[in-house]
Amino acid sequence: MSQNAYNFIFIGITFSLYIGISLWAKSRSIKDYYIAGGGVSAFSNGMATAADWMSAATFISMAGILASSGYDGSRFLMGWTGGFVLLTTLMVPYLRKFGKATVADFIGDRFYSKTARLVAVFCAIFICMIYIMGQMRGVGIVFSRLFNIEIATGVLIGAGIVFFYAGLSGMKSITYTQVAQYCVMVFAYTIPVVFVSIALTGHIIPQLGFIGDFTKGGSEAVPLLTKINTISTELGVNKYTDGSLSIIDMFCITAVLMAGTAGLPHVLVRFFTVKNVKAVRVSACWTLIFIAIIYLTAPALGLFARTNLVDTINNTPYQEAPAWLKNWENQGMLAWVDKNNDGTMQFGKGNAFYGKPTMDESRGAHGQRLVKNKLSEDPNELYYDRDIIVLANPEMAGLPKWLIALVIAGCIAAALSTAAGLLLVLSTSVSHDLMKKIIKPDISDKQEINYARIASFGALVIAAYFGIHPPSSFVAKTVAFAFGLAASSFFPTLLLGIFTKRVNREGGIAGMVCGITFTLSYIIYFQFIAQHTHYFLGISPEGIGFLGMIINFVVAFVVSAFTQPIPKSVSTMVDDIRIPSSNSGLSRN
Secondary structure: OOHHHHHHHHHHHHHHHHHHHHHHOOOOOHHHHHHHHHOEOHHHHHHHHHHHHOOHHHHHHHHHHHHHHHHHHHHHHHHHHHHHHHHHHHHHHHHHHHOOOOHHHHHHHHOOOHHHHHHHHHHHHHHHHHHHHHHHHHHHHHHHHHHOOOHHHHHHHHHHHHHHHHHOOOHHHHHHHHHHHHHHHHHHHHHHHHHHHHHHHOOOOHHHHHOOEEOHHHOOOEEHHHHHHHHHHHHOOOOOOOOOOOHHHHHHHHHHHHHHHHOOHHHHHHHHOEOOHHHHHHHHHHHHHHHHHHHOOHHHHHHHHHHHHHHHHOOEEHHHOOHHHHHHHHOOOEEEOOOOOOOEEOOOOOOOEOOOOOEEEEEOOOOOEEEOOOEOOOOOOEEEOHHHHHHHHHHHOOOOHHHHHHHHHHHHHHHHHHHHHHHHHHHHHHHHHHHHHHHOOOOOHHHHHHHHHHHHHHHHHHHHHHHHOOOOOOHHHHHHHHHHHHHHHHHHHHHHHHHOOOOOHHHHHHHHHHHHHHHHHHHHHHHHHOOOOOOHHHOOOOOOHHHHHHHHHHHHHHHHHOOOOOOHHHHHHHHHHOOOOOOOOOOOO
């Protein structure tokens, strides 16, 4: 059976499962649409939250950046994992006790202002739009490999699927679909790594293989990390275990990922779906367990993929290159330029291109696809998009075709699960927080859901455009910008709203506006305007949200000190939020 046949079988089965669940769990009320009726079990919600959290950036890009940058990639592991601990201890029990449907609901009531609610709505929309761009990019990459089509066409296919089962069906459908998607993801991520670990190190447990010996092909046993460090040194690049980022940038990016995680609206709203505060805590424990299964596997996957890539490709004549390399080359995700005209592919220090290669339809002397854009002067002859590492890893290792198909199904599940959660937050921000709470308070439940569906369609159109023309070709980098915006806007505001009575309406609004404006301006300037990388204090755009967060905190306290204190009713509400009870109900008022 051909690889395409396996791909279509696995994709067909999983898509049928998602669509079937979507039709079975279709929302029949406004409460179902927003919070799945508020009756999801802690175990199911833990699995759904893990799927919602493990986006295309986690599934597709995290192993890619670990493969390419080694130690520097640990910022994603530390930041995202640590952030989820902050989220579950500092945020969700208290927000669940508050008993509303969205983050903007809390901010609007806690800071007793429609203006605060409006600012929160626009922050949520902006954060989710940046985040969903990365998911659409991931969907496009997977579909381009699956159907041998352009990434743009793949993005449009993915957008249509997400709109069908998320934009039309609401949170109840999304929740149970995400349970199925997590099951697909965890098998797709871990099973191939087990096979690769056995092939490279003889260990059935990938984590032991990561710290074990390289024994592939009966070669003399040598620690795998030592082998990849030796290869890296010979090629003139940093050792896998060494970092190239400055300490301050590494710290800021990690802190941003932590704080941003705790402020992501699409993750926060997941905990509104369980029965009570006790269920929130149990659900959070299950979520951490489900996330850990994949996060503890990612370093091994990245190291195995880098070892296979270098070991398979370096000093190999292009005409003897494996089929997977030429397949990715044809899709513009990998390219080779014969700089010394010897017909052999060679690694070297740096990258082969300035930015992503623009492929030409014509062929070179050895049959390779030619490129149109300017070449760099370093000796490296091979460019590969880091987002292909997870997808290409089974092919590089020569694994069975059904495993390759399973990985493709897992990548699609990862991108679709998070895109669905983000789409729901976008639609509810428009329909519930903007239309129902500010512009048209008298609309019916049916009208509110219709506004949500219209907003879903509009959001997907925009997300699809930026999925095709992303602010960064690397999925994880695009998503990191969303974390910076969440860290500089929602995290300080939610934290202050829960744990202090000193910050009032004016302080909360001013803090959010200043924090996100500074962060967004910095990202736009260095990502789209500046032609240099002379960052302020050496902090890259991915980490600048840390300073935006500090600005938010400082501005909120300073403005509050010179304006009127919060009303007595709000003070009482804060006291009540900070004493979570296990039988708290959830309302929409």
